[in-house]
Amino acid sequence: MTNGDDTPDASEQASAPKKSRLGRYLLLSALVLPLLAALLAASIFLYGKYRFEAHGPHEEAVVVLLAPGTGVRAIASLLDREGVISDPMIFLAGVRFHRAEGDLKAGEYRIPAHASMAAIMGILREGRSILHRITIPEGLTSEQAMLLVAANPVLLGEMPPVPAEGKILPETYSFTRGATRAEIVAEMQKAASDLLERLWEARAENLPVKTKEEAVILASIVEKETGVASERPRVAAVFTNRLRKPMRLQSDPTIIYGLVGGKGALGRPIRRSELDRLTPYNTYLVDGLPPTPICNPGKASLEAVLNPPDTDEFYFVADGTGGHAFSRTLAEHLERVREWRQIERQKAQ
Numbered sequence: 001m002t003n004g005d006d007t008p009d010a011s012e013q014a015s016a017p018k019k020s021r022l023g024r025y026l027l028l029s030a031l032v033l034p035l036l037a038a039l040l041a042a043s044i045f046l047y048g049k050y051r052f053e054a055h056g057p058h059e060e061a062v063v064v065l066l067a068p069g070t071g072v073r074a075i076a077s078l079l080d081r082e083g084v085i086s087d088p089m090i091f092l093a094g095v096r097f098h099r100a101e102g103d104l105k106a107g108e109y110r111i112p113a114h115a116s117m118a119a120i121m122g123i124l125r126e127g128r129s130i131l132h133r134i135t136i137p138e139g140l141t142s143e144q145a146m147l148l149v150a151a152n153p154v155l156l157g158e159m160p161p162v163p164a165e166g167k168i169l170p171e172t173y174s175f176t177r178g179a180t181r182a183e184i185v186a187e188m189q190k191a192a193s194d195l196l197e198r199l200w201e202a203r204a205e206n207l208p209v210k211t212k213e214e215a216v217i218l219a220s221i222v223e224k225e226t227g228v229a230s231e232r233p234r235v236a237a238v239f240t241n242r243l244r245k246p247m248r249l250q251s252d253p254t255i256i257y258g259l260v261g262g263k264g265a266l267g268r269p270i271r272r273s274e275l276d277r278l279t280p281y282n283t284y285l286v287d288g289l290p291p292t293p294i295c296n297p298g299k300a301s302l303e304a305v306l307n308p309p310d311t312d313e314f315y316f317v318a319d320g321t322g323g324h325a326f327s328r329t330l331a332e333h334l335e336r337v338r339e340w341r342q343i344e345r346q347k348a349q
Contacts, residue, residue, distance in 0.1 A: 166293030
């Protein structure tokens with residue numbers, strides 16, 4: 001007859017603690033492993049963030065050029081080659097984390113010394129390209145101005161046709177690398193047209209110049225007659241008074257333009273024979289204005305011509321100081337001329 005005792009045998013009693021320990025281990029693993037993974041991920045993120053925002057390796061400012069269409073991986077490689085980032089993978093990760101892959105703009109950039117990868121991303125994202133400049137001084141002819149455009153080493157492309165005299169605005173123009181010569185010249189022409197439109201609307205009444213073209217012609221003469229900014233309104237008033245009287249303008253710069261055209265400078269005094277030579281630009285011999293501007297006048301000369309002061313002066317001559325002496329009558333003027341010639345004789349001694 002068998003024993004009816006239901007007590008577990010020894011092997012069953014031994015396996016129970018093992019199952020309990022395995023369960024606790026699995027439970028602990030289920031809790032700890034995600035925590036460790038989270039800590040690892042956080043550590044990697046913090047390390048990457050630290051590297052992304054840390055000072056860059058370059059000791060001096062570096063200029064980098066990003067061509068249009070350059071992808072983010074190529075940008076990272078370029079920045080690495082130029083030595084402005086320490087790890088292209090961290091730069092890529094930072095850009096992607098900030099969702100800036102499509103925001104990095106082509107251009108020419110000056111990367112400041114020790115700029116962080118975060119700062120570099122910001123520079124490229126904002127498109128803060130280096131601005132280059134070209135300055136066209138007042139009083140240049142269009143031919144002279146185009147020589148400056150042609151000689152600029154940053155501008156690209158062939159030269160456009162030389163604009164008509166008086167059709168570009170002397171000014172400093174800013175542009176980024178990649179701009180063409182044709183674009184800059186077009187900008188100069190548009191600036192001149194826009195300025196003339198504004199100033200023409202605000203002109204004084206009863207001027208002797210009746211069209212915008214005549215205003216530019218007279219302004220170009222004022223521009224060439226004096227390099228002293230404060231004198232421009234007074235010189236404009238003299239020519240305005242002469243045109244109203246009417247009297248011939250008798251302007252030496254118009255004679256010079258008739259002799260050399262767009263070349264600009266004569267390089268010597270005007271000869272008596274040239275004063276007596278009839279050309280459309282010899283305002284000692286022809287009435288009124290010459291047929292075209294003789295240079296590209298600046299804003300101040302245009303303003304002076306379109307809003308001249310009210311004076312009774314009809315003459316001026318150099319005074320030996322870089323400026324001019326103004327006179328109301330011919331007798332006063334001739335006395336000023338004698339004084340000027342005396343100054344010239346003294347300089348020649």
